[in-house]
Amino acid sequence: xxxxTPEELQHLAEEVLAAQGFSQPQSTAIxxxxxxGQRDDCASHGIYRLLGIVKxxxxxxxxxxxEPRIEDVAPAIVRxxxxxxxxxxxxxxGLPLLEAKARACGLAALTINxxxxxxxxxxxxxxxxxxxxxxxxxxxxxxxxxPAGGRRPLFGTNPIAFGWPRPEGQxxxxxxxxxxxxxxEIELHRRAGKALxxxxxxxxxxxxxxxxxTVLEEGAMLTFGGHKGSALSAMIExxxxxxxxxxxxxxxSAVDAGAGGLPYHGELILAFDPQRFLGAAVGDYQQRAxxxxxxxxxxxxxxxxxxxxxxxxxxxxxxxVEVPDELLADVRALLPG
Amino acid sequence: xxxxTPEELQHLAEEVLAAQGFSQPQSTAIxxxxxxGQRDDCASHGIYRLLGIVKxxxxxxxxxxxEPRIEDVAPAIVRxxxxxxxxxxxxxxGLPLLEAKARACGLAALTINxxxxxxxxxxxxxxxxxxxxxxxxxxxxxxxxxPAGGRRPLFGTNPIAFGWPRPEGQxxxxxxxxxxxxxxEIELHRRAGKALxxxxxxxxxxxxxxxxxTVLEEGAMLTFGGHKGSALSAMIExxxxxxxxxxxxxxxSAVDAGAGGLPYHGELILAFDPQRFLGAAVGDYQQRAxxxxxxxxxxxxxxxxxxxxxxxxxxxxxxxVEVPDELLADVRALLPG
Numbered sequence: 076x077x078x079x080t081p082e083e084l085q086h087l088a089e090e091v092l093a094a095q096g097f098s099q100p101q102s103t104a105i106x107x108x109x110x111x112g113q114r115d116d117c118a119s120h121g122i123y124r125l126l127g128i129v130k131x132x133x134x135x136x137x138x139x140x141x142e143p144r145i146e147d148v149a150p151a152i153v154r155x156x157x158x159x160x161x162x163x164x165x166x167x168x169g170l171p172l173l174e175a176k177a178r179a180c181g182l183a184a185l186t187i188n189x190x191x192x193x194x195x196x197x198x199x200x201x202x203x204x205x206x207x208x209x210x211x212x213x214x215x216x217x218x219x220x221x222p223a224g225g226r227r228p229l230f231g232t233n234p235i236a237f238g239w240p241r242p243e244g245q246x247x248x249x250x251x252x253x254x255x256x257x258x259x260e261i262e263l264h265r266r267a268g269k270a271l272x273x274x275x276x277x278x279x280x281x282x283x284x285x286x287x288x289t290v291l292e293e294g295a296m297l298t299f300g301g302h303k304g305s306a307l308s309a310m311i312e313x314x315x316x317x318x319x320x321x322x323x324x325x326x327x328s329a330v331d332a333g334a335g336g337l338p339y340h341g342e343l344i345l346a347f348d349p350q351r352f353l354g355a356a357v358g359d360y361q362q363r364a365x366x367x368x369x370x371x372x373x374x375x376x377x378x379x380x381x382x383x384x385x386x387x388x389x390x391x392x393x394x395x396v397e398v399p400d401e402l403l404a405d406v407r408a409l410l411p412g
Numbered sequence: 413x414x415x416x417t418p419e420e421l422q423h424l425a426e427e428v429l430a431a432q433g434f435s436q437p438q439s440t441a442i443x444x445x446x447x448x449g450q451r452d453d454c455a456s457h458g459i460y461r462l463l464g465i466v467k468x469x470x471x472x473x474x475x476x477x478x479e480p481r482i483e484d485v486a487p488a489i490v491r492x493x494x495x496x497x498x499x500x501x502x503x504x505x506g507l508p509l510l511e512a513k514a515r516a517c518g519l520a521a522l523t524i525n526x527x528x529x530x531x532x533x534x535x536x537x538x539x540x541x542x543x544x545x546x547x548x549x550x551x552x553x554x555x556x557x558x559p560a561g562g563r564r565p566l567f568g569t570n571p572i573a574f575g576w577p578r579p580e581g582q583x584x585x586x587x588x589x590x591x592x593x594x595x596x597e598i599e600l601h602r603r604a605g606k607a608l609x610x611x612x613x614x615x616x617x618x619x620x621x622x623x624x625x626t627v628l629e630e631g632a633m634l635t636f637g638g639h640k641g642s643a644l645s646a647m648i649e650x651x652x653x654x655x656x657x658x659x660x661x662x663x664x665s666a667v668d669a670g671a672g673g674l675p676y677h678g679e680l681i682l683a684f685d686p687q688r689f690l691g692a693a694v695g696d697y698q699q700r701a702x703x704x705x706x707x708x709x710x711x712x713x714x715x716x717x718x719x720x721x722x723x724x725x726x727x728x729x730x731x732x733v734e735v736p737d738e739l740l741a742d743v744r745a746l747l748p749g
Contacts, residue, residue, distance in 0.1 A: 151519050181486035183517075184684075300638075303588050303641075318684060318689055320693055323701075323704050325703075367646070374559070379639070
């Protein structure tokens, strides 16, 4: 394992992205997302993503120098057209107006459109909670998941994330896929020749299947939580697809047309200003929320994101993050000879 | 089974409520909610609820002639103080301003505060979709459910509901508890002496329990969907509790203090105006949503609420709803001799 400071990692990632033709603002925003992932031992959004990003670029599926265009759609809606670029810069472009609108109206929506989606939603939730806002976000992905009672891929893995600012310490944040598991988890089972647990997928007839290949190639993945999770996944398709003028997961799959690039679709982010909802009572109700958290922890249950926060604390204290040597070599190979 | 027209049922329910001291506006709103439930064969919100309503009144836990007070909190927030009355009249009081704010701002929130909660969220979702709005609602209840990894009642059964207007036919609406099952379902297992399926509850040590009495009296119910459902349930506590200046489920239980009345807490309702999000493209994206629904049904999966809609169609066509004779007698016994 290589040990790198966050600054070194940020610099390396920006260098790689610049060398591949990404503009400086795009490179900075994309690199910051990956450094946050690596800092939290959240490898799925860490710098291994550089490989997929470059693959997506080479497939002609992303605009490396896109300049997000901000549109003031309505008093409580800001739309950012990512112009075919990655999502992180579009998010940062829209954040100030989202915050201003939430403070003015009480709540507001940011829609990110026409983007190649590469965002850990929890990073965005933290950007909002750091401003004292309550946040909710979701997006479709690509068609991998059958609706409850079905058998064909239709829904995406459709993550939903939520953030609640806390007066001290880290915010209450969760971020999970509405699929039973990540698609990568099923891939790992296929490689290892391991049977899938019940509830992960179905075969082409809609019957439960424990065979990873069958689920990935013939049937479909399932949502978490049966028909309830399936209903939530449909809601995410609708809210972060047709409502915001962007693609559903099957439409996103059609755009990808088998290229296997990072997915092209939109994202919906809601921000609520507790100060506008509560006025002078905001401190009282913040304390009531703290009592709820205390009630969770008092019975031995954990708040979400604790593993990430622990990793962050450890990596921040020691001042460096770990990067597998092999991954580092692959990343450096993307720099000009 | 007695056969009654919806009008007869509405009249009877209003008569009973008036006889018990409810004001005319309260009676009309409460009765309409129950008639909608009975019309959809949704007995859990049908007129059997009159018994619980009268019990709640006699326990001194509801204000029968409360007049909802509407407060224009922010450009996108309307608050209705139910004044200790039931929720349906408060919802109707806030609806026009919620609609106006959603159309003006793009999205808006209605908070119902200080109410005794007796609302089927799907009825409210339909009221919003009938106006062409997308809707989302949730509320805490009382502390029955342990967080994932826990063992004590903390969260409510916390329903979440969503509505999407469709150009033809019934809207896409779901409404479900984030508990694994309704509390009444566990009660039924206790009475029948039947073992609970896995995932419904835990004992006082947090271990899975199939014993209904243990779950109800010593341990706790569980959420659907493991730690993901638990995270959603926490989100509902926060959004429809501290964010809107109202009670969490454990706080609601404390207010009830074992009286067993209908629960006292708040509710959050969000409304989104597709016209403001999409402008001239609204028809195009409405059709894309229809394609998603077609993709669900084409693979033999069902859209939510279909059973209710079928019951509604049947009962509407024949012009009457069924009411068990015994229930009807119990209800009529509430009329003055």
